[in-house]
Amino acid sequence: MDAIALMVNGVEHTVAAPPDAPLLYVLRNDLKLKGTKFGCGLGLCGACTVLIDGRAALSCDTPLWAVAGKAVTTIEGLPRGGAPHPLQAAFLTEEAAQCGYCTSGMIVAAAALLAEIPQPSRAEICAGMARNLCRCGAHPRIIRAIERAARDAEPEGAPGAASCHEP
Missing domain, CATH: 1.10.150.120 ([2Fe-2S]-binding domain)
Incomplete structure (x- = not known):
């Protein structure tokens, strides 16, 4: 396992995970961000959609290494100032x-x-x-x-x- 730094919802995190681990697993299991859902696990349903540098991406088939140096936003990161998006x-x-x-x-x-x-x-x-x-x-x-x-x-x-x- 490697220590991998990533920026999620404006906060930098370091996780110990294989570089090819699905981003979805890291978000839910390591960072405890449960808003992003596991649907099909094949990139076909969209339940796991997150933003990577502002673009929609399916986190179930995005390897962790692919988000290095990029900003990841989950549903938890959309509200600003305590108000809903x-x-x-x-x-x-x-x-x-x-x-x-x-x-x-x-x-x-x-x-x-x-x-x-x-x-x-x-x-x-x-x-x-x-x-x-x-x-x-x-x-x-x-x-x-x-x-x-x-x-x-x-x-x-x-x-x-x-x-x-x-x-």
């Missing part, structure tokens, strides 16, 4: 969770999307969230929550749409 507030307002297991990955992926495209169209939201699965069927509310967060960031506001599949 605007996406977290929008997810609550829109009741965009059923069981909630996928929610942290959804919110983190949506944060990366809104950082890249502050006012995305419904098609851009659907494309940006395609890697994240919700088996409970909360996608329409999730889309509305992302639209709400984007709209609330825009002074004028614009009506949102509810589904990726509606015209």
Whole structure:
């Protein structure tokens, strides 16, 4: 095992782990950050989504060595100053969770999307969230929550749409 330094949620940590250990395991087991979930373990469901240098990444198939010198942000690192991140507030307002297991990955992926495209169209939201699965069927509310967060960031506001599949 090597001592590996990494920056998570703005805090530098040193962990004793193999360089090829999945980032997800280090976050949950070594750093006790339980918001990032193990879903499929194959990089197919998005439950383990984190930000690496501001870009969405699947932590279950990201080896620890790949985050050396990079900033990792988990769901725990999104709120600022004790207030929920605007996406977290929008997810609550829109009741965009059923069981909630996928929610942290959804919110983190949506944060990366809104950082890249502050006012995305419904098609851009659907494309940006395609890697994240919700088996409970909360996608329409999730889309509305992302639209709400984007709209609330825009002074004028614009009506949102509810589904990726509606015209």
